[in-house]
Amino acid sequence: MENRGLKPFRGRSEPFREGTPSYNGRVPFTVRDFQAADFDTLWRIDQACFPAGISYSRAELRLYMRRRASFTLIAVSGEPDAAIAGFIVAEAGARARGHIITIDVIAAARRFGMGSLLLRAAEDRLISAGCRSVELETAVDNAAALLFYKRHGYSVVTTYPRYYSNGVDASVLEKTLV
Numbered sequence: 001m002e003n004r005g006l007k008p009f010r011g012r013s014e015p016f017r018e019g020t021p022s023y024n025g026r027v028p029f030t031v032r033d034f035q036a037a038d039f040d041t042l043w044r045i046d047q048a049c050f051p052a053g054i055s056y057s058r059a060e061l062r063l064y065m066r067r068r069a070s071f072t073l074i075a076v077s078g079e080p081d082a083a084i085a086g087f088i089v090a091e092a093g094a095r096a097r098g099h100i101i102t103i104d105v106i107a108a109a110r111r112f113g114m115g116s117l118l119l120r121a122a123e124d125r126l127i128s129a130g131c132r133s134v135e136l137e138t139a140v141d142n143a144a145a146l147l148f149y150k151r152h153g154y155s156v157v158t159t160y161p162r163y164y165s166n167g168v169d170a171s172v173l174e175k176t177l178v
């Protein structure tokens with residue numbers, strides 16, 4: 001997640017992608033592109049996913065989602081309500097480097113493969129945009145995120161001291177895409 005705090009940092013429809021067979025053991029989920037009406041739900045999910053000082057203000061989240069080369073993918077549960085249960089914001093940056101700005105899955109939907117589905121979808125999109133590698137930051141005390149990213153082939157390359165506005169350091173992770 002990009003620069004949550006210190007400096008203000010941290011579309012079109014694509015076909016629905018099948019998730020792992022289910023989440024909650026019974027509700028299928030899919031990934032789609034962001035629509036404007038989703039914004040408030042995403043902000044509320046971000047507030048619930050991160051502590052104060054790391055979660056984004058509405059303005060920060062909007063800023064990152066609107067960056068020229070950024071995109072947002074949404075994970076929704078299946079019928080009947082098609083509720084948003086997670087999202088990812090990423091950016092195809094300069095020098096063929098992608099950046100995961102944030103990935104958020106609601107607590108009730110975790111450990112069912114939704115984060116993995118979102119991450120793979122974003123990596124595919126970055127590759128399509130010409131990225132050869134991807135990087136991200138996460139709080140050094142976010143053990144779940146560090147395990148999640150390592151499971152997906154990311155490696156810690158450095159640490160940014162006091163990166164977040166609550167004073168916590170960030171681990172910087174990278175992965176070669178192609």
Ligand SMILES: CC(C)(COP(=O)(O)OP(=O)(O)OC[C@H]1O[C@@H](n2cnc3c(N)ncnc32)[C@H](O)[C@@H]1OP(=O)(O)O)[C@@H](O)C(=O)NCCC(=O)NCCS
Nearest residue numbers: 001049103104105110111112113114115116144145147148
């Ligand atoms: C990190 C996060 C996105 C993972 O989403 P998820 O849908 O639970 O991830 P998945 O179900 O795809 O997990 C894939 C693998 O990652 C690892 N993993 C994920 N969460 C883990 C946890 N809490 N503890 C240990 N390993 C974990 C496991 O290896 C898992 O595979 P397994 O369930 O078969 O053991 C989610 O926990 C989250 O939104 N957290 C709050 C926001 C956050 O910290 N985002 C990341 C920083 S930007």
